[in-house]
Amino acid sequence: MTNIERHTYDVVVIGAGGAGLRAAIEARLAGKKTAIISKSLFGKAHTVMAEGGAAAAMGNVNANDNWQVHFRDTMRGGKFLNNFRMAELHAKEAPDRIWELETYGALFDRTKDGKISQRNFGGHEYPRLAHVGDRTGLELIRTLQQKIVSLQQEDFAEHGDYEARIRVFQECTITELFVENGAISGAFGYYRETGEFVLFETSAIVLATGGVGKSYKVTSNSWEYTGDGHALALRSGATLINMEFLQFHPTGMVWPPSVKGILVTESVRGDGGVLRNTDGKRFMFDYVPDVFRKQYAETEEEADRWYSDPDNNRRPPELLPRDEVARAINSEVKAGRGTQAGGVLLDIASRLPAEQVRKRLPSMYHQFKELADVDITKQPMEVGPTCHYVMGGVEVEADSTAAAVQGLFAAGEVSGGMHGSNRLGGNSLSDLLVFGKRAGEFAANYATEAGRRKPSAAAVEGAVETALAPLTRGEGGENPYTLHHELQEIMGALVGIIRREGELQESIGRLAELKERVKKVGVSGGRKYNPGWHLALDLRNMLIVSECTAKAALERAESRGGHTREDFPKMDPNWRRVNLVCSLDGEDVRLERKPLPVMRPELQGLFDRSELAKYMTDEEL
Numbered sequence: 332m333t334n335i336e337r338h339t340y341d342v343v344v345i346g347a348g349g350a351g352l353r354a355a356i357e358a359r360l361a362g363k364k365t366a367i368i369s370k371s372l373f374g375k376a377h378t379v380m381a382e383g384g385a386a387a388a389m390g391n392v393n394a395n396d397n398w399q400v401h402f403r404d405t406m407r408g409g410k411f412l413n414n415f416r417m418a419e420l421h422a423k424e425a426p427d428r429i430w431e432l433e434t435y436g437a438l439f440d441r442t443k444d445g446k447i448s449q450r451n452f453g454g455h456e457y458p459r460l461a462h463v464g465d466r467t468g469l470e471l472i473r474t475l476q477q478k479i480v481s482l483q484q485e486d487f488a489e490h491g492d493y494e495a496r497i498r499v500f501q502e503c504t505i506t507e508l509f510v511e512n513g514a515i516s517g518a519f520g521y522y523r524e525t526g527e528f529v530l531f532e533t534s535a536i537v538l539a540t541g542g543v544g545k546s547y548k549v550t551s552n553s554w555e556y557t558g559d560g561h562a563l564a565l566r567s568g569a570t571l572i573n574m575e576f577l578q579f580h581p582t583g584m585v586w587p588p589s590v591k592g593i594l595v596t597e598s599v600r601g602d603g604g605v606l607r608n609t610d611g612k613r614f615m616f617d618y619v620p621d622v623f624r625k626q627y628a629e630t631e632e633e634a635d636r637w638y639s640d641p642d643n644n645r646r647p648p649e650l651l652p653r654d655e656v657a658r659a660i661n662s663e664v665k666a667g668r669g670t671q672a673g674g675v676l677l678d679i680a681s682r683l684p685a686e687q688v689r690k691r692l693p694s695m696y697h698q699f700k701e702l703a704d705v706d707i708t709k710q711p712m713e714v715g716p717t718c719h720y721v722m723g724g725v726e727v728e729a730d731s732t733a734a735a736v737q738g739l740f741a742a743g744e745v746s747g748g749m750h751g752s753n754r755l756g757g758n759s760l761s762d763l764l765v766f767g768k769r770a771g772e773f774a775a776n777y778a779t780e781a782g783r784r785k786p787s788a789a790a791v792e793g794a795v796e797t798a799l800a801p802l803t804r805g806e807g808g809e810n811p812y813t814l815h816h817e818l819q820e821i822m823g824a825l826v827g828i829i830r831r832e833g834e835l836q837e838s839i840g841r842l843a844e845l846k847e848r849v850k851k852v853g854v855s856g857g858r859k860y861n862p863g864w865h866l867a868l869d870l871r872n873m874l875i876v877s878e879c880t881a882k883a884a885l886e887r888a889e890s891r892g893g894h895t896r897e898d899f900p901k902m903d904p905n906w907r908r909v910n911l912v913c914s915l916d917g918e919d920v921r922l923e924r925k926p927l928p929v930m931r932p933e934l935q936g937l938f939d940r941s942e943l944a945k946y947m948t949d950e951e952l
């Protein structure tokens with residue numbers, strides 16, 4: 332009989348990025364015994380890598396900003412496919428969540444008069460990103476961890492045990508959720524270092540596992556982002572929405588090859604950086620779509636004046652939403668106006684004095700100096716699109732973050748709906764604070780109602796068997812690294828930034844073949860720190876999530892946000908009314924069309940009718 336470490340908690344939070352930590356704090360503040368589980372080291376998550384900042388309409392730099400303008404920008408950025416209620420809650424609650432961080436000990440950069448400073452970012456009408464240089468995520472995670480430590484100190488004072496009501500399990504990967512009689516009863520996983528198994532008995536789980544980028548080769552995502560939470564939700568009977576929408580960030584490093592995909596923050600453009608092709612042309616002026624034409628400058632002079640006088644000039648087109656800029660760079664490179672390494676040039680050197688660049692963008696300065704031997708205060712950066720963020724995720728109820736399975740909640744990047752077809756930069760850090768808090772609160776309420784539950788012995792045995800299968804097959808099985816490489820090739824070549832019907836069909840066939848091979852994956856060695864085994868277990872998650880993306884991308888016969896179909900290049904108002912919902916039918920992904928919730932009239936009233944007419948059908952208007 333396999334040895335399994337067992338724990339019982341009121342609330343189990345899977346993921347220790349911003350969403351997970353904020354959820355855990357709220358559950359603990361509600362008095363619940365809470366576990367935080369993290370696949371990576373505690374403190375190492377995408378949240379810590381966030382550079383630009385957190386979007387919140389505080390109006391500190393431009394007093395015209397307010398939640399209504401933020402809501403409008405978010406809906407426009409998502410091309411109106413967003414769950415309007417999530418976008419509304421997000422815009423209304425983000426400023427309070429930022430303030431609250433300062434009460435926990437965060438210190439954001441300041442304006443001259445001592446307010447939290449806010450910077451410009453693509454798609455945001457006013458300077459809106461609260462930031463700490465270009466290391467905002469680090470401050471956010473540091474602060475949330477500090478709050479957790481202070482709660483543990485309170486618990487020590489009261490119970491003589493720091494971990495009495497909140498405990499962190501790091502380097503621990505969850506591979507299975509248990510559902511009995513339609514409700515969550517626990518989670519199962521293993522410690523990466525020892526390979527020992529661990530079981531959490533609980534009635535309330537918050538998924539906060541982040542993104543899916545590791546299905547692509549060129550990505551800003553790190554090794555943990557294999558879509559585990561998405562797959563765990565699907566397998567437990569919950570649904571995913573918007574899986575066709577992936578954000579390819581326009582500016583990843585393209586050279587040298589060993590660092591291809593690493594992010595170059597949008598703050599470079601927010602602080603004045605411009606994009607040029609190899610002819611020296613500032614090409615973004617040629618790519619302003621009709622829906623955005625009114626808000627963006629038509630000449631370089633007007634665009635440059637906007638930085639000092641934003642009320643009387645229109646924004647530079649370099650600050651269009653990310654999907655537009657990524658497609659423009661892709662077109663320039665395809666037309667032969669890109670660099671040899673397949674990128675374009677991002678120039679901050681000729682726009683800001685060297686000491687300003689080093690002060691405002693310290694991480695970028697070091698990143699290029701150390702990784703590419705480029706001094707960005709003197710030379711332009713070479714950049715191109717990189718797979719960055721998944722808009723799709725667990726379908727949740729907007730106010731409570733509850734998924735379709737009782738006791739399952741989701742927040743942060745793993746949840747879907749908030750960003751529609753395209754996320755605005757800075758809206759993720761605020762999203763994870765707003766909905767992380769809500770997830771913790773509602774999971775705690777649910778745990779009170781549901782009481783404690785535990786999974787059946789048979790279910791736990793099944794999870795052990797599935798986890799051990801690659802080791803049992805041993806070296807004779809399929810190689811996990813080969814399969815991962817093939818998956819990345821398929822996704823990059825056939826389900827990438829520009830999509831076509833024939834290629835998508837081909838991808839679905841090839842993913843089905845790969846799925847059969849993943850069932851035969853085998854690894855040598857034992858359970859003690861065995862990265863091949865870890866990858867073998869991650870692969871089935873990546874496969875199922877990639878199948879969702881490919882099938883939804885084939886179904887959606889239009890182009891919108893992070894989904895571009897060469898054969899259907901325009902947005903179609905009829906498709907705006909539809910969410911594609913993925914669920915599991917046996918082992919296969921099933922797609923259903925579901926109508927989008929209709930925006931309340933007072934929220935519709937925030938837009939000009941002429942603007943809504945670009946997105947909505949006559950019947951809706």
Ligand code: FAD
Binds near residue numbers: 539
């Ligand atoms: P994450 O922070 O990604 O954390 C996920 C957690 O889940 C990790 O602890 C991981 O170990 C854990 N996990 C995953 N799978 C499992 C499993 N099976 N078992 C146990 N634990 C698991 N957004 C902005 O708004 N502004 C920015 O400036 C910005 N800059 C960015 C820069 C970079 C380089 C990147 C990659 C992203 C950036 N983003 C930015 C996006 C933003 O950082 C992420 O979307 C956000 O941090 C996601 O937070 P999260 O809490 O949902 O998940």
